[in-house]
Amino acid sequence: MPPYTILYFPVRGRCAATRMLLADQGLDWKEDVVTIDAWMKGDLKANCLYGQLPKFTDGDLILYQSNAILRHLGRKHGLYGKDDREAVLLDMANDGVEDLRTKYLNLIYKNYENGKDQYVKDLPTQLKPFETLLKQNPEGGAFIVGNKISFVDYNLLDLLLIHQILAPGCLDSFPLLSAYVARLSSRPKLQAFLASPQHTGLPINGNGKQ
Numbered sequence: 001m002p003p004y005t006i007l008y009f010p011v012r013g014r015c016a017a018t019r020m021l022l023a024d025q026g027l028d029w030k031e032d033v034v035t036i037d038a039w040m041k042g043d044l045k046a047n048c049l050y051g052q053l054p055k056f057t058d059g060d061l062i063l064y065q066s067n068a069i070l071r072h073l074g075r076k077h078g079l080y081g082k083d084d085r086e087a088v089l090l091d092m093a094n095d096g097v098e099d100l101r102t103k104y105l106n107l108i109y110k111n112y113e114n115g116k117d118q119y120v121k122d123l124p125t126q127l128k129p130f131e132t133l134l135k136q137n138p139e140g141g142a143f144i145v146g147n148k149i150s151f152v153d154y155n156l157l158d159l160l161l162i163h164q165i166l167a168p169g170c171l172d173s174f175p176l177l178s179a180y181v182a183r184l185s186s187r188p189k190l191q192a193f194l195a196s197p198q199h200t201g202l203p204i205n206g207n208g209k210q
């Protein structure tokens with residue numbers, strides 16, 4: 001029985017980064033899929049802490065909030081920097097990922113038809129901080145912070161991959177981010193996961209927009 005369970009809708013959504021982390025780290029997990037029909041019945045929603053999914057189980061520990069789940073796995077599996085300094089830099093980077101993810105999800109779910117052109121125009125401004133972080137990494141920029149992969153790298157990689165689908169070429173003017181995506185995506189276990197039906201068989205978002 002795998003130690004971890006993800007309870008979520010049949011989408012990549014807010015679980016893509018967690019799944020990438022687990023797959024790349026060679027960790028097993030179980031998926032419990034909740035269909036929209038089952039969710040609409042309301043009982044499960046009423047029993048979730050914030051009335052939302054994902055729900056993540058680690059033994060008797062039950063977690064909600066996708067970023068808390070990533071941080072938990074980061075702490076547990078040595079993916080949260082080598083010291084407090086790296087940890088807070090990772091927090092800062094992850095909060096930036098969350099800010100852009102929130103904007104992306106607002107576009108996808110609330111304003112896709114009317115908002116996409118402006119969103120794509122603004123994208124360079126939104127992506128530049130991540131290029132800057134890579135440039136500032138004294139360890140060489142292979143990872144967002146330090147010289148070892150962290151939970152934020154999986155979260156940022158997912159964010160960049162979904163933006164490349166929304167706006168192909170959006171990384172062309174960011175050499176470090178382009179190389180970062182290519183390098184991380186070619187890590188053997190991650191590459192195998194990204195090519196697997198477990199990933200490709202799921203839509204990115206619940207409404208089919210991407």
Ligand code: GTS
Pocket residue numbers: 009011013014045051052053054064065066067206
């Ligand atoms: N802050 C939460 C997190 O990061 O986990 C947001 C979770 C969230 O928005 N969940 C959505 C949900 O449960 C699904 S998704 O946006 O992640 O695809 N929606 C159903 C509902 O009833 O709110």
